[in-house]
Amino acid sequence: MDFLFIQFLNGLASASSLFLVASGLSIIFGVTRITNFAHGAFYMLGAYMAYTLTEHWSGALGFWGGLLAAAVAVAIIGALLEIILLRRIYQAPELFQLLATFGVTLVIEDLVIQIWGAEDLLGRRAPGLKGSVDIFGQAFPTYELMLIVLGPAVLGLLWLLFHKTRWGVLVRAATQDRMMVAALGVNQARLFTGVFALGIFLGALGGAVQIPREAVHNAMDLQIIVEAFVIVVIGGMGSVLGAFLASVLIGELNAFGILLFPKISIVLMFLVMAVILVIRPWGLLGRPESHARSALGTAERPIRPLGRGGRNAVLAVLLVLLILPVFGGSYLLNVATEVLIFALFAASLHLMMGIGGMVSFGHAAYFGLGAYGVALLVKFLEIPMAGGLVLAPLLAFTGAVLFGWFCVRLTGVYLAMLTLAFAQIAWSIVFQWDAVTGGDNGLLGVWPAPWASTPEAFYYLTLAICAVGVMMIRRIVFSPFGYTLRSCRDSVLRADAIGIDRQRIQWLGFILAGTFAGIGGVLFAYLKGSVFPDNISIPISVDGLVMVLLGGIQTVAGPVVGAGIYKALSIFIISETEFWKLILGTLIVILVVAFPQGVVGFAVDLFRRRDPDDGEAGEAPA
């Protein structure tokens, strides 16, 4: 009993930390609609800054002042980032800001290592709160008690801010209806910067207060960002009180989950999120996403089949790919094979998010299921390669059927988060089911058949499968089904009014996209000869998103080009320098600012500008 109470208090203490981070993320999203992937990086930066400041400033004042000063300093950096970078891309397609903040995350991760080194840093204990108090005969750290109080205190302060100050009322108004607030003559730019700074301040403070509790290290950002997203979604995006309730829920779930279900403790959080989203599609205290007003004049260019120029370009690329083995050694072919696989993966993700309007934060699930499908077939049934290529995608197909059925019940960011939840559930199943999946050690010995085992042969096999796969996806995009999928994305209201069943159509789109991703996963397993839980993990999903957005979400060829650029760049930069995150992150940020329509979107714009008749002319497309 006493032990349980202590565990309960532990849960509350971690809930407070989570709340600081999640509330910041939620406020930023509520007003600016930015899915701030860099929030975890700012949290980490807050911890590092606090470490340095508290090392230099002595005494109680130095410690507490150091924590606050760290959070303020990081908030200023955040505000600068908003002014310099994000302001330029608010008009870019949805989620483009996510890509920018992902680039920023990479940069911060590398900078942190350059400045503070790669070792874990142990911070100072809090002056005056070093001891512990006796609770039911058990020692409980005083600092944790302080944290328990801190969460509700910050909640109270935020409530006062949002209800008793003019600025706070404006923030709440903007959360409900940005356009109305702008129409009332409020300086939106300043409001956004302020909100972003406040959100970053909270996140950085969340990181700063960690230093007496745990070592500061350079992977803190990814650890926290996923949890923070889960909390924001469970609570309801934009709702601070919802974030608080969800923090307590997740804090306690973590505290007791490890006791009750040690086997599935990692996945518990995602299971709870999945259940809550299915019951309450907008989180505990969230509201339905108000229908974004389609502003007139911000039209999208209709996607078109390739013209002659485009078709020639595709042929030229195919020709180069065909004769590549003449020039390249086996290393180049290995890289090229991997790029091809990810081109198929990105194209499948684009079918889902670009055409179907279903953003996936968990597309790795189907890639990984394909890879594990083939590894399991090899391990348990000793299926030869031809059989593996045909049968293994079935596992990805099945996963997409099952997960997709739930996901299409939601829309927007909530759908995206549910895809993430399912991907994490799939990940923890393969991670923890040692007997079948080999757990952390993965499954080895997935080699291609002898006829495909040379780099050249496997390269050509991959080229054939991926080229056909990408062409099939293109064909689907321009087929009646592709149009139907796009109609559900464009206007659910109109689609419903002309006899289209959105959920059924999106489910089918989801399944198709998952299956194509699975085919990519199968090839990847044969390429590497092994599968690991990493194949199903968040970084793979993020890679996919980056490729699609980089190439251009409003074009069909974009994702393939994006995959080529991103994968080739990252493989090249990683092999050439140890600052690869810094360089890649900077490149992503530059690309985002330079090509807000994606690389291919930019190229198409350039091409069409020379041909002003296109899209404007009175004729129908031929």
Added chain:
Amino acid sequence: MTTAPTSALAVTGLNKAFGGVQAVRDVTFALAPGELLALIGPNGAGKSTCFNMLNGQLPPDEGSIKLYGHEIIGLKPRQVWRLGVGRTFQITATFQSMSVIENVQMALISHHRRLLSMLPFAGALYKDEAFALLDLVSMGAQAGRPCGMLAYGDLKRLELAVALANDPKVLLMDEPTAGMAPKERIELMQLTADIVGQRGISVLFTEHDMDVVFAHAGRVMVLNRGRLIAEGTPAQIRANAEVQAIYLGSGAVYKTDEDTAAGAAP
């Protein structure tokens, strides 16, 4: 069966409340085949709520809606559409990433039940039919333009073409001329009247512009505070004292709950 199955649309005892607000109260009417029936009323009278129940977007609390004798309450909008009820929206809803003609082709693809087909090029399907529909609403010249670049009046025309794609028996038009210039309004309504006249489509439309209503409607119903308060020919409605009080400035629309007819003149 209280209503004759010959009505295109027979609505009986329709009720809908949002929280404590009775948005639509005991609305009963019939739309005769081939008729052009206007539903008018001040802001907040319950016109859009009525409309949204008629095509299945909102479930009514009570009542019956029969399409040629066939009960359609409980059906989803897409099912109501399949039975032959077209719909245009007060704020246009079109597919922004498609060209004008593709919007119409999309509706035709659905009408021909080819939604799941993955082989043909959608852009090549039902092109002649789509052009014919666009020509009907004088949009043929703009077939290739991206839908997002259209002027608002043209979007309204496009919606009409889309709504006609499945050969509807009944057309529900929520404020078909809202947001258009006065001259365009008369043109569009004249166009609509001609088309439905030729095709024998029954139309129920809401409208704020009284010129449009009195010029084109065969019959007019007046909704106020969720209740039908008057019904008749345009001439009768024009002469109705209660309607005049609502529209011509008693200012007492919300003064009393039950009776606005006797509202004091300002």
